[in-house]
């Protein structure tokens with residue numbers, strides 16, 4: 001069997017259509033989108049087409065999309081941009097303990113360098129924040145709340161339909177930012193029900209190019225730009241646009257978003273097949289975070305007590321199976337994932353946790369093979385270590 005790539009939450013394989021489009025545009029549509037001549041106009045057209053494709057997931061207002069270099073920059077622009085621009089309204093910010101580092105580090109920066117007060121919401125053993133606890137924190141000083149849609153390590157889906165209205169009832173001027181990097185175009189984005197003001201997205205999680213993403217900023221939301229320079233992206237993100245990558249992002253989002261329901265059902269089925277395959281093999285394992293049926297369709301996090309995650313990861317790699325120990329951003333760091341720690345897991349589970357994440361490029365045969373090989377690798381490692 002060829003390689004089985006089950007690390008799709010780290011990044012995904014680009015669609016061939018996206019690769020074709022990006023490389024064609026690199027060689028043919030090379031003008032600067034800001035140039036007045038024909039070459040510039042044709043480059044700008046590609047960006048505007050991508051903007052239309054992305055806005056179809058929001059409310060079709062093209063002036064609400066700011067293209068960025070990815071999810072990290074979108075999160076930085078949303079959080080630091082909103083906090084710094086709106087500090088005249090208050091100095092209180094709220095987020096959760098299980099956000100991506102590109103969110104958490106912005107809050108730490110604002111706390112340590114800009115004298116904001118930040119509350120970090122804990123989560124329960126499924127990785128869920130408690131709306132009642134959030135209720136006790138929102139005050140007239142709260143200018144921004146940032147809660148992710150889908151957690152990148154354990155797949156928890158936060159109750160944003162409850163959280164958003166709750167925040168707005170307590171303080172209508174508090175902004176809600178949602179990091180939707182793991183869910184954009186894969187799961188329904190109920191931004192109206194969430195009453196969201198800012199949403200971050202990234203292309204490489206949905207079979208698009210790396211280094212491109214966007215921030216959706218509802219009309220009227222004031223942000224302070226992070227960089228200064230040319231007037232691109234309504235002066236919110238200066239610098240000559242990466243037109244080919246932006247076009248690739250638009251195409252990837254529309255391809256991923258087409259027949260979303262069927263695709264989500266197919267991913268959920270792959271995940272459950274893998275999970276049940278492991279159960280049938282009779283090996284010991286625990287699921288971290290929500291039960292498999294409750295988490296996002298493409299992510300499952302499992303602990304195999306008694307086996308260090310790194311050893312299992314390498315054993316799997318030798319068998320052509322690619323998974324992840326913690327998130328990609330953390331997997332080179334030896335300490336256990338802060339997200340799993342926030343669930344209150346015992347050290348044995350923290351040290352033996354692996355994430356498996358699926359995409360449309362996986363199939364039933366692959367995941368059955370991966371489950372059998374995982375069980376086999378575990379049995380082999382246990383023999384060596386016993």
Ligand SMILES: Cc1ncc(COP(=O)(O)O)c(C=O)c1O
Nearest residue numbers: 070071072100152179181182202
């Ligand atoms: C939830 C979440 N937010 C933000 C990011 C950062 O996105 P990017 O890699 O496009 O900077 C990631 C990437 O892993 C993520 O999973």
